[in-house]
């Protein structure tokens with residue numbers, strides 16, 4: 001390999017490990033307290049990558065702090081990812097490498113054969129995987145539902161009025177909740193105003209947890225503090241492949257004529273099958289990320305179940321910032337992000 005190529009390759013490998021520099025840290029009487037990244041001497045990092053001494057200077061010259069953009073001196077410290085962050089990223093990479101192609105093939109297959117889900121290899125795998133997936137007992141008992149009109153109460157709609165939704169097909173009446181009032185309104189009311197009813201769902205268990213987790217989530221760390229994902233690779237690919245959290249952006253723009261007219265919602269193809277497979281595996285419901293707004297959703301399959309009402313419904317209106325957040329919210333590899341405002 002030519003010298004220049006070797007330098008480039010080494011620099012790229014080292015760069016991918018750096019997350020911060022002293023500029024991102026907090027200082028107490030001149031001493032850095034590392035709050036972003038795990039500190040390591042740059043010299044040690046070069047040694048870990050077996051950078052030959054004669055190339056050190058040239059490699060360091062190519063490195064930049066991804067947080068602030070500054071260049072480095074060879075004697076300084078830089079911040080790297082923690083082991084659990086590296087493990088988390090590796091698990092996602094592995095899951096998508098092993099199952100991603102088949103997952104997306106399944107998604108394409110459903111566009112043409114929405115009723116033959118269970119005949120596809122990935123559909124088959126989901127059906128058998130859910131039978132042994134961990135059952136979650138809910139820790140939180142207060143959940144919220146929103147309605148633009150409160151005349152008909154806050155229970156699930158009768159089957160004949162139920163359209164395809166993210167975790168049900170038309171005619172399948174289900175309980176959908178959000179873990180906070182704003183998220184419930186964001187999901188229900190285009191104009192941003194709705195009545196919100198609080199519920200006490202008691203000690204629900206038997207749930208399938210499809211929420212993405214972060215590297216340092218309690219859910220993903222064992223008693224020793226080691227990273228251990230709560231699901232095996234197939235479910236990791238399902239959660240981090242972003243097919244459960246796709247959204248159709250025009251639906252959220254008030255007055256947008258396309259939203260109501262649109263009958264076919266391919267963004268629900270995978271999630272509807274997932275819900276049915278979970279129900280078939282005797283799970284009671286699903287816990288997932290809200291797709292429209294920061295927060296969690298709880299879906300309970302049994303529409304005859306009746307959780308306790310807490311207090312009276314209150315009217316909640318989202319302010320402009322909240323509406324903009326909803327409009328710009330999207331998922332990338334399990335993480336809810338907002339696109340910068342372009343309008």
Ligand SMILES: [Zn+2]
Nearest residue numbers: 021023065068
């Ligand atoms: Zn920096």
